[in-house]
Amino acid sequence: MPALALELEVARRIARQAGDLLLQVYATDFSVTNKAGGAGPVTLADERANAFIVGELRKAFPGDGVVAEETEDASDAKRFERCWYVDPLDGTQEFVNRNGEFAVHIGLAVEGRPALGVVYRAVGDVLYSGVVGGQGFVEDPQGRRVLRVSDVADPAALRLVVSRSHRSSATDAVVTRLGITREKESGSVGVKCGLLAEARCDLYVHASDKSYRWDNCAPEAVLRSAGGILTDLAGVPYRYDGSELQNRRGLLACNAAAFDQVLPVVSQVAREAGLLP
Ligand SMILES: Nc1ncnc2c1ncn2[C@@H]1O[C@H](COP(=O)(O)O)[C@@H](OP(=O)(O)O)[C@H]1O
Numbered sequence: 001m002p003a004l005a006l007e008l009e010v011a012r013r014i015a016r017q018a019g020d021l022l023l024q025v026y027a028t029d030f031s032v033t034n035k036a037g038g039a040g041p042v043t044l045a046d047e048r049a050n051a052f053i054v055g056e057l058r059k060a061f062p063g064d065g066v067v068a069e070e071t072e073d074a075s076d077a078k079r080f081e082r083c084w085y086v087d088p089l090d091g092t093q094e095f096v097n098r099n100g101e102f103a104v105h106i107g108l109a110v111e112g113r114p115a116l117g118v119v120y121r122a123v124g125d126v127l128y129s130g131v132v133g134g135q136g137f138v139e140d141p142q143g144r145r146v147l148r149v150s151d152v153a154d155p156a157a158l159r160l161v162v163s164r165s166h167r168s169s170a171t172d173a174v175v176t177r178l179g180i181t182r183e184k185e186s187g188s189v190g191v192k193c194g195l196l197a198e199a200r201c202d203l204y205v206h207a208s209d210k211s212y213r214w215d216n217c218a219p220e221a222v223l224r225s226a227g228g229i230l231t232d233l234a235g236v237p238y239r240y241d242g243s244e245l246q247n248r249r250g251l252l253a254c255n256a257a258a259f260d261q262v263l264p265v266v267s268q269v270a271r272e273a274g275l276l277p
């Protein structure tokens, strides 16, 4: 049996079921609450999917830790060698805006490193999954395909994907300095990393300190299974060991071919924006 095969099967099943829960709420006239401290919107869908996923993971893997966005608590990540990171609804703003660009994230970190990820975009029925060191797949109504990032190396030829609702002005500097001419907007960190893993985009920059490990654990595993890279804006991989949950140094996701050329430019922009010392 390949490594983490059972975990992958269970996570895929849970992500699809959680996606169905999201769609049930999506079909209603749901209300929106704003979280304290400007942490963004939350809906019944976030809460229901969070409770469902956490319950199912604890039942299936009682020896693992679980850290989830709506029950934010890093203590499991510190106590367990294996810890699941759950974002029940990544892209809540897009859920509220009803444009379909949101996803369920279920990632597993082992010894603080992402090992497995599932990202499920319920609208469109697109499921990305991957095991780091193994393979990644996308499954949608057109079928199942192996994930592989692009090999575009020329910075000016990179297809950039950025947040639809949280685009920062630092992104403009990245676009200008790299000479990028092709840019796409999408909600959800997972959906954006999925686009990179499918080679439909090449670069994703999140120039803020407002994302958290549940935003990037599953997306990083999917992207790495496809040969891509996800780090902070200084090029340092995040640790998923409970030492911190906030991604204070932003996110850089890229194909492997362009990473070395992109990194110094992105890091410089991040320093100027005060995200890096
Ligand atoms: N003002 C802000 N600026 C940047 N990122 C933000 C933000 N508010 C929330 N985020 C984070 O960015 C994540 C994905 O955003 P985007 O869809 O724009 O890529 C959000 O996940 P949630 O939607 O799960 O809260 C949230 O963690």
Ligand SMILES: [Mg+2]
Pocket: 087, 089, 090, 091, 214, 215
């Ligand atoms: Mg999120």
